[in-house]
Amino acid sequence: MGRARLYPDEPSGPFPSPPSTIEDREGRDIEIRAPGQLTTDLDAVVEMYDQFDPTDRAQGIPPTGEDRIRNWLETIADESVNVIAHHKPNGDVDGDTEVIAHAMLVPDADDPAAIENNSDIEWELAIFVLQDYQQAGIGTHLLKHLLGHASDVGIERVWLTVERWNNPAIALYERVGFEASGTESFEQEMSIRLE
Amino acid sequence: MNVLVGLGGSDESVKTLRQTIDRTQDVGDDLTVAVLEKPESKRSQGEMYEEADSLLSEAGVDADLVRLEGDPGSALVDHAEQGEFDQLVIGGGTLSPMGKIQLGPITEFVLLNAPTTVKLVR
Ligand SMILES: CC(C)(COP(=O)(O)OP(=O)(O)OC[C@H]1O[C@@H](n2cnc3c(N)ncnc32)[C@H](O)[C@@H]1OP(=O)(O)O)[C@@H](O)C(=O)NCCC(=O)NCCS
Numbered sequence: 001m002g003r004a005r006l007y008p009d010e011p012s013g014p015f016p017s018p019p020s021t022i023e024d025r026e027g028r029d030i031e032i033r034a035p036g037q038l039t040t041d042l043d044a045v046v047e048m049y050d051q052f053d054p055t056d057r058a059q060g061i062p063p064t065g066e067d068r069i070r071n072w073l074e075t076i077a078d079e080s081v082n083v084i085a086h087h088k089p090n091g092d093v094d095g096d097t098e099v100i101a102h103a104m105l106v107p108d109a110d111d112p113a114a115i116e117n118n119s120d121i122e123w124e125l126a127i128f129v130l131q132d133y134q135q136a137g138i139g140t141h142l143l144k145h146l147l148g149h150a151s152d153v154g155i156e157r158v159w160l161t162v163e164r165w166n167n168p169a170i171a172l173y174e175r176v177g178f179e180a181s182g183t184e185s186f187e188q189e190m191s192i193r194l195e
Numbered sequence: 196m197n198v199l200v201g202l203g204g205s206d207e208s209v210k211t212l213r214q215t216i217d218r219t220q221d222v223g224d225d226l227t228v229a230v231l232e233k234p235e236s237k238r239s240q241g242e243m244y245e246e247a248d249s250l251l252s253e254a255g256v257d258a259d260l261v262r263l264e265g266d267p268g269s270a271l272v273d274h275a276e277q278g279e280f281d282q283l284v285i286g287g288g289t290l291s292p293m294g295k296i297q298l299g300p301i302t303e304f305v306l307l308n309a310p311t312t313v314k315l316v317r
Contacts, residue, residue, distance in 0.1 A: 059297065060295060061293065061295055063294075075294070076293065106293045109292075124291055124292045161295060161297060185298060187297055187298070
């Protein structure tokens with residue numbers, strides 16, 4: 001592979017671990033969970049991405065159309081680490097909850113099944129919040145819980161790329177401790193070290 | 196059409212060349228293949244040159260094959276400006292483990308500076 005990726009010297013954290021229920025800035029109850037396997041919640045997550053506004057896609061993901069979304073998630077599901085945010089509509093005690101945000105880490109390895117320690121490899125991050133739920137603080141909470149969960153399972157190095165003009169996302173990443181890690185092109189690469 | 200294709204030395208470069216060769220055969224374009232100096236890539240400039248040479252001869256395509264020294268983006272754009280090219284072809288980005296399309300700094304430089312139409316091959 002190409003050049004080694006740089007990471008901040010100082011680790012960031014601690015971050016909260018799922019599960020948690022938080023109230024967003026609109027007063028909605030949002031439950032954040034980490035499914036053991038993405039496959040358990042796959043249908044609900046596919047449904048969320050199917051509702052995702054294509055103008056908010058980032059570097060080609062999520063793909064559009066249910067089949068392609070499912071295919072994409074199945075390809076990365078096996079070894080990925082996920083957190084999912086559900087909204088329980090008010091007053092609905094045991095009714096349906098809806099997936100409204102998803103964040104994940106995907107191992108950067110040729111043979112993910114052969115990984116012994118999660119700290120041996122680097123993990124790529126992505127996060128998506130459904131349009132109606134954006135700018136209510138959910139992205140920040142979800143990201144922190146993903147990093148908390150990552151730290152719980154021994155992950156130390158996390159990186160991502162983000163379109164250089166995606167200011168909301170860059171602001172979010174910087175706030176939790178990500179730093180720009182080189183590469184000047186359409187995408188900004190950023191990385192964080194977890195404690 | 197007079198086509199210039201730029202190759203770094205990645206698998207993406209090989210795919211780009213294969214597709215460009217197919218297209219050349221279909222429509223009878225004139226083809227120039229420029230092998231760039233990109234030390235961090237999988238194949239050295241010499242290896243990429245050899246591989247391009249054999250792909251071209253296997254396909255029976257008569258193309259100009261050149262080596263360009265120096266910064267890959269600017270060397271390629273310079274070469275495009277010197278010749279009478281109608282189109283410049285480069286690789287269209289790699290996929291991250293997540294499936295995100297990533298365009299490198301060379302692609303960005305070429306897109307912003309090339310005098311011709313630029314084609315990205317996926
Ligand atoms: C990036 C994203 C995950 C942020 O989620 P969110 O729930 O809206 O984030 P938050 O509400 O926690 O906002 C975090 C900060 O981002 C900034 N921000 C969020 N949306 C913004 C917008 N539209 N314009 C400007 N700043 C914005 C604010 O600084 C906000 O800080 P505040 O809480 O002080 O207002 C969400 O916008 C999204 O899913 N975007 C589309 C997909 C994407 O680009 N993902 C990132 C690449 S994988």
